[in-house]
Amino acid sequence: MYALVDAVSFYASAEKVFDPSIRNKPVVVLTNNDGCICAVCPIARRLGIPKFEPYFKIKWLLQKHGVVVRSSNYELYADLSEKMMNVIGRFCDDQYIYSIDESFLLFKNYDNLIKDWHKYGHEIRRAIWKETKLPVGVGFGTTPTLAKAANHAAKKLPGYNGVSVIDSKNSAKEVLQKMDVGDIWGIGRKISKRLNLQGINNAFQFSRLDPKSIRREFSVVTERTLNELNGLSCLSWDDVREDKREIFSTRSFGQRIVDKHALQAALSKHGAIVCKKVRQQSSLVKKLLIFASSSPHDDFYYKQSFVYEFPVASDNSCDILSAISSVLDEIFKPGVRFYRCGVGAVQLESRQFQQSDLFMPDNSNPQLMKCLDKINNRYGQGTLKLGSEGKSEEFQMRREFLSPQFTSNWKDIPKIRC
Template sequence: MYALCDVNSMYASCEKVFDPSIRNKPVVVLTNNDGCICAACHIAKRMGVGKKFVPYFQVKDQLAAVGAVIRSSNYELYADLSQRMMETCERFAPHIHIYSIDECFLYYGAGSQLDYVPAEGWQAHAAAIRRTVWKEVRLPIGVGVGLTPTLAKAANHAAKKIEGYRGVAVIDNEQARRQILKQMAVGDVWGIGRRLSARLCDIGIHTAWDLSRARPALMKKQFSVLVENTVHELNGSVRLSWDDVRAPKQQIYSTRSFGQRITDKESLRHALVTHSGIAAQKLRRQAGLASAMMVFASSSPHDQEAYYRGSVLHRFTTPTSDSRVMANAIASVMNKIHKEGVRFYRCGIGLVDLVSTKNYQGDLFNTSKDNAELMKCLDVINAKYGRNTVHLAGQGIEQKFAMKRAFLSPQYTTRLSDLPVFECD
């Protein structure tokens, strides 16, 4: 059996955890640089003001009219609360797979007989997970239980979207499977996107139940093996799996738009070095080395000035994961990236042609300049005390390019100065 635990409107729910004054108000969270709506609580959605990826400036007056609370994305807070939620859910099952920042699968085993069955039954067990997460983390979640990951996803959809389930749904028999799948549109099935959904509707498959009754071989022939596996999963046969260790990335990019336009070369270099440090840390985490680095920066296509984009592919003499080597490489290509008079809106770097440290064979005539111990020390300190506690001087001290977050809430759990204060009479 599988259980899927999914936080309701993760970002908006996190904003309400430490601020009781906004728990009964519509809350909307914005993307980087306060550009678009990326999350909205159920109150905002009911009011019709929480549509995703709508530019904030277009609905600013509408949000103000209904008294919506606006928040900038507080990634530090969301990541910490996500970790606490995962640790709480982990106590309820032998195995856990973290699927995203707001979702995790719990796996209880399968075979001729279930390896684990809760004494209280699946319905009560799922309710206990939901209740415990709310009590200990104050995040509202939906819990769906099913014989396969896809059925667990379907049960979770019912728990959150179908009336009568109230946050918990279990598909452990034919009656429950039929009841839930008949109420699900085919586009709500895990792995069935908008375009695929339209194609399935064209041939008369409108609901998840219709898809479950399709012939798997025909679905493979007309669509793909993914759809074939989905049909099997909807009928209780496990076809999807995940590796205990995710495959390493083949490319690592770090890019972001600026909070305000920048024109000087030094500020642009600081921003690029900052991005190289972020990407290098991710590269070291997967025990990798980069043979080349893409460096790029551009103006905005929406500005009145002519659009400009500069990019350079820099190849390292020997593959590297050292932030210092990357920073020196950025300094050497700045004249090819920066252009006088350009108001830069965005920049970034990409580490490409990656190799594993375990498989890389060194070059006798080109020795590596990496200092693995120094980089390890850097990563340990920043992991313990927060990103950029220790960083390269090349990143600058006063960062003019910092992301715009005008509605940022306190980082209640990761910054000492933002710790909640309680006063007792």
Template sequence: MQGLTDASGCFASIEKVNDPSIRFRPVVVLSNNDGCIVAICPIAKKLGIPKFQPYFKVKWLLQKHKVVIRSSNYELYGDISDKMMAVIARFSDNTYQYSIDEAFSKFVNYEGIIKDWYKYGHEIRRAVWRETRMPVGVGFGHTLTLAKAANHASKKLPDSDGVAVIDDDYSRKHILEQMKLDDIWGIGRKLGQKLSLLGLKTGYDLANRSPKSMRQQFGVTVERTVEELNGVKCLSWDDVKSPKKEIFSTRSHGQRIVNYHDLRKALTSHAVKVCNKVRLQHSLIKKLYIFASSSPHDERYVKKGIMYDFPLATDNVCFVASAIEQVLHALYVEGLPYYRCGVGAIELESRDFQQQDLFLSRENPALMNCYSQINQKFGRGSLQLGSESRQEKWAMRREFLSPRWTTRWSDIPKIFC
């Protein structure tokens, strides 16, 4: 049996964990630079607050319903997510964190022990709520796609109560008949529109199609989805948790950048974030894409990007920062107000199978290991490059930022008795 546990309105729910004063009020969370609504709590959903809408367009509606507005507090979200995942991991043989708010669970040695998966799902929900105060939905199925469908049913279908199980044909049909095509994992909006031209309307319609005919028309991914919806395991654990082939760090700036050195600091900070993510998945960077642009709404819109090839794939932040220094003169335009910039590792290699070069000196991995260990022990940013900025004037705008209750000493909650 496979399971999927997913938080309900994750970011908005996390905002309520350490602030009881807003626990029973509608809450929305905004994206970077307070641009769009990216998370809505269940109470706000009932008020008809739209998701993914620009904040300035719905500001009047939020004020009308006295909705609590929060900026994205990524430090807090990451910490609460780690605690939630630790609780979920206790209930299965193996757990894989698929995203910040959802985790797959594999049950191998539990099959003969658990008699009622529905009851077991509620045990998981109660444990997560008791220890983290996070509401979650739990779904079980014999394949990863069915587990994903069950999780969707646990939170979205009219008769849902937080747990759903697909363990026979009746439950499979009952749930898939109520799911739209683009609600199925692996079927996006555009692909759903193409499938609808064949007369398909629900997930159950898709499950009844011939897998081979689906492969001929739409490729192997849709074929696997159809097989998985019928209980045939096609996606393995390794398919879900395979390393990323590209890693990017980009951001719009709270204040426009007009200075050469400020742009270098911003790009270097993005490069460091990319290197940290690359090391976590034991990869090395072969090609680096560096770009910067003004706003598309400006009278003069300029976007420039440069590709940098490393002679030997690396995860060394010093080498990556040096690459930015080498190309920045060709990227920078005097007097241009830069609105957005970023760095992307677009060609990654495995650290375990790297082909060395006879004529290039090999890197010392102990240096980067020491760098990572110091920042892990004393906090991110404890050890920085000289070309990074400690005071980010170009950092994103977060006017509604809540305290970082669990990750900053000055923000620890105070209780007055």
């Protein structure tokens, strides 16, 4: 049996954890630089607040309904996510953290221990709420795709009360008939449109199609999705928990950058973030993409990128940031008001299967990188950093509605007065 545990409007729910005064109010969270709405709590959703709309367009609607607006507090979200995942991990014998608010569970030796999966799902929900105050939905299924479908039912369909179990053809039919075909995990927008044109509107109709014809018309991946909906497991646990093949860090600036050193600091910060994520999945960077651009709405749009290939793949922040510095002259152009920049590891290799070079020394220095990550994990990101990242906050994104970082900043730790 598989399960997927997913937080309900995670960013918006996280904002309510340490602020009880807004728990019964509508809350929305904005994207980088307070651009668009990226999270809408259930209360705000019932008011008709749309997701992914620019903030300035519906500012009047938010004010009309007294909606609480928050900037993205990534430091708080990351810490609450870690706490939530630690609680979830106690309820299974194998766990894969799929995203910041989603976790797949695999139950290998639980068949004789758990007689009622519905009851077990509610135990998971209560434990998470008790220890983190985050609401979650729990979906059980005989395949990862069915677990994802069950989670959709648990969170979005009436009558499931946060927990759904798909363990038979009847339970699968009950859920799939209520799901749009576009809500199936692995079915993208283009495929769902093509299916709609053929009269396939819900997940159950899709599951009744012939797998071979689906493979011919779409792909083997879509065929596997169909088989998974019929209880035939096609995704191995390793497929579900596959490492990322590319890792990016990119962001628009809170205010325009015209200085070369400020651009270098911004790119270096993105490079350090990419390095940390690369090390977390035990990968190495072989090719690095570095880019910067002005706004596409400027009169003279400028965008420049450079792909740097390392002789020997590395996860050393010193190597990555040195590469960024070496190509800075290729990217920076005087007079350009830079609006956005980023760094991406576009070709990754596994550290476990690294091919060494006889004539190139290994400068990865894993002990130093482990020490760097350990200190930053304990005392907060950015406690230790390389000199090229600089101290300037000029390139930081705009967050005018930022809530306190209750769990990661000493000055914001909640104070209890008795």
